[in-house]
Structures are given as structure tokens and as C-alpha cells.
Amino acid sequence: MHDEALKTLPELLDQLGVERPILFGHSDGASIAVIHAGGARRPVRGLILMAPHAMVEDVAVQSIEAARRSYETTDLRDRLTRYHSDPDSAFRGWNDIWLNPDFRAWNIDAYLPRITCPILAIQGIDDHYGTMEQIERISRVVPGGDVLKLRDCGHSPHRDQPAAVIERVTQFVKGRTNHDVQQHHS
Secondary structure, three states: OHHHHHHHHHHHHHHHOOOOOEEEEEOHHHHHHHHHHHHOOOOOOEEEEEOOOOEOOHHHHHHHHHHHHHHHHOOHHHHHOOOOOOHHHHHHHHHHHHHOHHHHHOEOOOOHHHOOOOEEEEEEOOOOOOOOHHHHHHHHHOOOOEEEEEOOOOOOHHHHOHHHHHHHHHHHHHHHHHHHHHHHHO
16 A cells, blocks of 8 residues: 555556645545645645555454355455456455454554645445554544444445535545635635
8 A cells, every 4th residue: 555655656647647636535545645635745635545545453354254255155256357457466465465463463553643735534334354443543643524424334435425425525625726816816
């Protein structure tokens, strides 16, 4: 995640000519957005973090172990071929890292104090990959963030509660756009 955040993402943003992005990430992608905002030298206009991982929790490890069993015993691999040309590499790359005992100490704590942009953090109450501690940990260090805790929602708020996510994300993005327009005219 650190290489993606500090090497790959800056290269992509440079190629696209994006100078002050609003980064929108889900799960590990949200963690990548946090690492980028706290570790890259590029200004970030805002972060939208859906089901971010700020640290490794037992519930995540248990669910990832269950995903491995499912991958090995069900048609999960075949279903992933719809989204990945090499499902084994995609699955194992994610699963093996998260289940490596050395990864238990992983967290993004060092990046949080360096974040200066607004944050919208969204977490499903029924998420099997992380508890509310994920977004609360971020909120304790990065003041003034907007938190959306969704009932009847698991690890994919965009799928489980699309209307609530779209509404709050739209408000957040409009707030960043209006803020930039006001600063530009000042």
C-alpha cells in the first residue's frame, strides 16, 4: 500500500495533470489515500475514505481467513475472473499479505498527523473487515473530519447504502469545490 500511495499514485496523478485531487478510496484504497495525503508532497483537497483500514483488527484477519477458505473450496476464484485477468495473483497478493503474521503490526498512524485536508470517513456498522475503531482512530488524530456510520451496511457502503453514500459524498465534494472557488476569488 505504501508503494502504491507514494510512488504509483503520484506518477498517475502527474500523467493526468491532477495537482490537488480529492482522493476517494475503498478499503485498502482508502488506506492508500491516507498514506498519500500524509506522506506525499502533493497537496490533497480532500479524502473520502470508505471502510478504511487504519490498523489490523482480529475481525479483519478472521474474515480474510474465511475468504481464503472460500477461495480454495468454492467458485470464488471463477467469479473473480470477471474482474481480474489473473485472479490467483490478485487474490493471493491481498490475502497472503493480510494473513502474514508480520502484518499484524501494520497501521497508518504515522501518516495521520500530517494530513491537513478535510476528510469524509464512511464505515458500515456490520463491516466484517473492520470495526468503527477504524474511522474513530482517524478522527481522533485528524480533527474536523466528517464521519458517516451506516446501519445495515457491511464492507461495501457504496453497494449496501448507495443513496446515503452518494448524498454525503456529493455534499463533501461540493464543499471542497465551493471552498476552492471562494479562495480563488479572495
